C-alpha cells in the first residue's frame with residue numbers, strides 16, 4: 001500500500017471499574033462501563049526508519065503506542081491529533097494505541113484481523129500502565145459494558161443501545177498509572193457493586209447513578225469535581241466524574257443548565273477509517 005492509512009478512534013470515559021490483574025496483559029483488564037465519545041483521536045501512520053510519536057504537532061513519548069509498534073514489529077512515525085485533554089479521563093492513550101494498531105496493520109508484513117489488532121493495542125496499553133478497559137470500550141463504541149476483563153478473545157463486552165448528547169468540563173489530569181499502582185481494593189469492590197446494579201437495570205440513568213456512587217465510594221472525588229456534580233444535580237441534571245481525570249461529564253445539557261460552559265459531543269459508534277467507514281466491532285465471544 002502506498003498511501004499512509006489513517007483512523008479515527010473515539011475517546012472513552014469510564015464511569016466505574018474494577019481491576020483484574022493477570023500475568024498475560026491480553027487477559028488482564030477491568031470490568032466496568034463507560035461512554036465512547038465523538039471527540040476522539042485521529043491517527044496517521046507512515047513507515048519510517050525510526051519510530052516517533054507526534055501528538056498535536058509535538059514529539060512525545062507514549063508507551064502504549066510504542067508498545068503497539070514493537071508488538072507489530074514495525075518502525076513508523078505515528079501522528080496523533082486530538083481535541084481531548086490528555087490524562088484527564090478520556091482514554092487518549094488507549095485511542096492512540098488502537099488507532100496505531102488498526103492503521104499500522106497496512107504497513108506490516110503480516111496481516112491481522114480486527115480482533116487481533118484490538119488485542120495487541122489492549123496488551124500494549126495494559127503493559128504501559130495507562131489503561132485497562134479503554135481500548136476494548138473504544139473498539140466497541142456506544143456505551144460499552146465490560147462484563148469480563150481482557151482483550152479479545154478473553155474479554156466479554158456488551159452495551160446499551162442509546163444515543164445522547166454528552167457535555168464535559170475538565171479541571172485537570174490524574175495520573176492513571178499512580179492510581180492503578182496504589183491500594184485499589186475498595187475501588188474494585190465499589191466497581192463490582194456498580195456493575196451488578198447496572199446489569200440489573202441497564203439504562204443510561206442507572207449508569208450515571210452507579211458512576212456517582214462509585215466515585216464517592218472509591219474516594220476519587222476532588223472538591224471541584226464534587227461541587228460541579230452537585231451543581232448539575234441541583235439543576236435537575238445527571239453528572240459524574242470521568243475515570244481517571246479531574247473531569248465531570250453530564251448527560252444532555254446538564255452542565256449548561258448548571259451555568260457551566262462545557263465542551264459538547266455525543267455518544268459515538270466506534271472507530272472508522274478515512275472514508276468514514278465503521279472499521280471494528282468487538283464480538284462478545
Ligand SMILES: Nc1ncnc2c1ncn2[C@@H]1O[C@H](COP(=O)(O)OP(=O)(O)OP(=O)(O)O)[C@@H](O)[C@H]1O
Nearest residue numbers: 060062063086087088089090091092093130176244
Ligand atoms: N502532554 C502530555 N501530557 C500527558 N501525557 C502525555 C503527554 N504527552 C504524552 N503523554 C503520554 O500519554 C499517556 C497518557 O496516558 P494517561 O493514561 O495518563 O491518559 P489518557 O490516556 O488520556 O487516559 P485516562 O486519563 O483516561 O487514563 C502517557 O503514556 C504519557 O506519557
Ligand SMILES: CC(C)(CO)[C@@H](O)C(=O)[O-]
Nearest residue numbers: 014017030131132133134
Ligand atoms: C483504568 C481506566 C479507568 C483508565 O482510564 C480505564 O482504562 C478502565 O476503565 O479500565
